[in-house]
Amino acid sequence: MKKLITLLGILFVSTPLTHAQANCNPEPPSGLSPLAAYSIFYENYRSGDYEFALDYGRWMICAKPEKLEGNPRFSLLTQYERMAKIYQEIARSKEDPSEKRAYVDSALTVLNEAIELFGEDPKAKFDLTFDRGRFYQENYNNMDDGLQKAYSDYEQLFELDPQRALNMGDGYYLRQALNNIIKQDRTEDAQAFIDKVKPHAEGDALEFIEEKQQEILGSPEEQIAYFSPLVEEDPENIDAWKALESAYENLDNREKLNEVKLKINELEPTYDSALDLAEFARSNANYSNAVKYYKEALDRASEDAQKKDLYLRLADMHISLEQLSTAKSYVQDALAIDPNDGRAYIKMATIYGAAVTQCTEGRKLEAEDKVVYWLVIDYLNKAKNIDSSVANTVNQQLSTYEDVTPNSEDKFFTLNLENGQKITVDGSLRSCYSWINETTTVR
CATH class of the missing domain: 1.25.40 (Serine Threonine Protein Phosphatase 5, Tetratricopeptide repeat)
Structure with missing residues (x-):
């Protein structure tokens, strides 16, 4: 008693x-x-x-x-x-x-x-x-059931403050909580947990989360089977769309991958989402679409470095589309941001080299065309003089163009030019060069 x-x-x-x-x-x-x-x-x-x-x-x-x-x-x-x-x-x-x-x-x-x-x-x-x-x-x-109650409390920590919980115990509480959810076959809860915690994770914690993500979802086909109904039920579930993106990418299903990327860009219109679409279109040789999405990325870019890079990519796309004067204007935009970027000068040389190819289509290369290659060489030399990081690239290209510049007969008899003389590359050479309108030196 x-x-x-x-x-x-x-x-x-x-x-x-x-x-x-x-x-x-x-x-x-x-x-x-x-x-x-x-x-x-x-x-x-x-x-x-x-x-x-x-x-x-x-x-x-x-x-x-x-x-x-x-x-x-x-x-x-x-x-x-x-x-x-x-x-x-x-x-x-x-x-x-x-x-x-x-x-x-x-x-x-x-x-x-x-x-x-x-x-x-x-x-x-x-x-x-x-x-x-x-x-x-x-x-x-x-x-009763003490361990399960402990794991439930650890799980709740990640609901309350995921970043703080991640940093505790070298990932011990992350492992205990997520392993317990998976062990209970609570797939939807496990995915919700991962979606909440993953943006805050890095290093070993991120690696662990990605391993568990693969474990709960299995093969790409299983991931598609799991996430497809989720986006049908909730078309604005951005995390589910991103999971589908990864699955279709692993299966190399480019048609579906394009659809998913478009949806992600619609739901979460960011610089990265537009750039991703542009790069995808570029990889499919769909240069017009690439231009469209590079321009979207440009509208969303917040840093000059991003804008400069996009200008050069847009120049590439317009070269591929044979819209050379537009390509030139984008290179000029890039140089306005950074006049010391050798890549931009190389790009301009590429554009002018492409101008000769475009202008001589269906006919032989003539002395007037060869004059343009002096301008190409000017830009290549300027690139390596202003930016030593591109010197090797320039040196590999120079000899190709030097071999096709005007020879003595072209200069003195056909073109009536003297070394050191200035000559303008424009419509006076041929109408197809009128948009270039730049001066070079006879040598």
Whole structure:
């Protein structure tokens, strides 16, 4: 009977919250003032005399004082955390299983009540949920389904603050939470967890998440079977569309891949989504579409480096479309941003070389055409003089063009030119060169 009375005494916080409030004593023990009772509680807590501290701490859980006169640093949340630890430490010291479990139950009730009282503060809720998860894991032998409850709390941490949870325990809590979801065959929950956490992950954590992503989705065909109904049900599910993109890419289904990329660009119109579409169109030799999406990317570009790169890509597309004067204007736009980029000068040389090819289609190369190659060489030399990083590329091209510049007969007899003389490449040579309108030097 004496043992039963003892157990009933320590279980006053083990029952539901309302019952506990009805049976606890909000007054400090032995007629002490709140400050005196707290001081005894704290000193015994600090020294590790947990059972004595418990006698002087229970009233705080019952009374729930927000302030303590004479102690401006008093925090009720801190007292809840201390009381939970006290019950847990006393439980560890007990031999009798029923007594040990009673103290464990009391500690858990204190933690649950703390979450109920202080859970509106995000940081407090995170900390308390973590404490409860650790408590479940450390005491799973003394409660029902303790490990599962621990993993559920770890899972909740990633709902509350995924970035903070990722950085805890070198990924331990990530592994415990995600492995548990997958073990329970909760595929949709696992995918939702991954979608929430992955944007914050890097290094080993990201690698682990990607491994688990593959594990839950299986083959590309299985991924398509899983995500296709999701986008039918919710056409704006951007994460599902991105998963389908990856699956169709792995299957090299370019028709479906194009459809998915278009949808992603519609739902999430970013610089990257437009650039991705442009590159995809370019890889399919669909240069007109590539131009369209490079221009979309240009409208969304926020940095000069992005814009310069897009101008050069647009120049490439217009070269492929044989729209050389437009290609030239894009190179000029790139040079306006960075006049020291050798790639732009090489691109201009390429455009002028293509002009000769276009202009001589169906006929032989003549002296007037060869003059354009002096201009090509001018741009190649300027490229390597202004940007040493492109010197090797330029040197590989120079000899090709030098071999087709005007020879002595072309210069002196056909064109009536002298070395050192300036000559303009424009419609005076041939009408097809009128858009070039640049001057070079006879040599």
